[in-house]
Amino acid sequence: MSLFEGIRALLQFTTIFPIGRSADFDAFAERSYLYPLAGYLIGGLAALPLLFIPHPIAAAAIALGLLLLFSGCNHFDGLLDLGDGLMAHGSREVRIRALTDRQVGAGGVALGLMITLISFGALSSLPFIPMAVLVAEVSAKASMASLTALGRPFREGIHSYLFWRGRPWFVLPAWALTLPLFLLPIQQLAIFAALFGASVTTLVLLFGGERLFGGINGDIVGAANEIVRAVVFLSLLIVTGY
Template sequence: MIEPVRALLQFTTVLPLGKIVPFEAFARNTWLYPLAGYITGGIGALVILLLPAPSFVQAVLATGAVLLVSGANHLDGLLDFGDGLMAHGSREKRIRALTDRQMGTGALALGMMVTLLTVASLSSFHQALTAASALIFAEAGGKWSMAILTAYGRPFHEGLHAVLHEQSRKWFVVPATLLLIPAFLLPLPGVAKAGAAIVLVVVPLCMQALAYRLFGGVNGDVTGATGEINRCALLTALAIILV
């Protein structure tokens, strides 16, 4: 499993991992997505635990670290999704707004809202260990939702998502979910984990339904946006429950 894990991290992060592994090694094992969340979330958690600063500053820098390590790849998908979401007119116009290279007001609005809510939620935890645990939980959960959408999200055109979807299998949900077990062992209250578990499942279901309605299917931008939105939703849910 060394090559698939390296391929996963080369796809989801900018970490220097040496020689490039064939992309197919990850494409055949997309259930590994949550592992990337532990890495990126763990790096952000280290910022919270090691940086002596106010909680809001820690939250900003930890969120920035997660985006930096991931190369802002999924954030790009969120911005594209924002343009497609806010576009008016036919399905073809929405798809064109989703897939073009320009960033519009929809991208700016959704990107700002998700990022600001992520930072605000992360800064609301009273203890650094709780904030760090919540970030790891949310990152792993966000990547889990990407694995689910990759396996179950019908592509609306040929592209990266179509390649990953073709290689994925419906039963990938089982090993992907098993990889979340360590996240549920983090030092967070049981009621918070239970509430977050509901959000964890609801967000990708809603994103898939919305993508089918707006675009007729899913692409890589929708998948990346789902990871970003689910991370934000999980942090928000944990923050509300733990107030």
């Protein structure tokens, strides 16, 4: 199975873009370190119209809307499910049941609102919104790749399918694919802070998922995309001092 087929399967899995006939999903499962490539595409396409929108509040709102649209809201759905799981009271089984329930409760709404407000507030305060969108989306996808490679699944599903076909060392090429971000015309310290924030958040989700739910599932991996994006926006804001 070719690398090109793996990229096609990745884009069909993570975006709403028409990528032709159905790709062989195994080609991506055996190369899940390619996740950041989807971040470059999604983040780059979302950033393009922002170059022509001078008002930061409007630009931030449009950026977040496009990111949700291009991903088909799949990762946001995982964020809502994680919120329900975190707010559930009782045993691990109760938390897992809340996490995997398709109904959205107050915990999901609260976490969804919180992450969206943080993302919007931080992004609209940055002086380089288009580049911040690209940095955040690539970092978020590196986080997803890491959780996919390292997060022991607690149930059968898409995550377990990817996990058992991946390898722990996939983490290294996944983060290596973020290195071109340092070529962007913004402070290198800001890029470093963004990647540091993304990696710390990934570890929190990895160990937190293990402690609270007994492992990781696709909802937590998807939620990581939204949470890490918000953390990256905050990290960029703190470092640049705006």
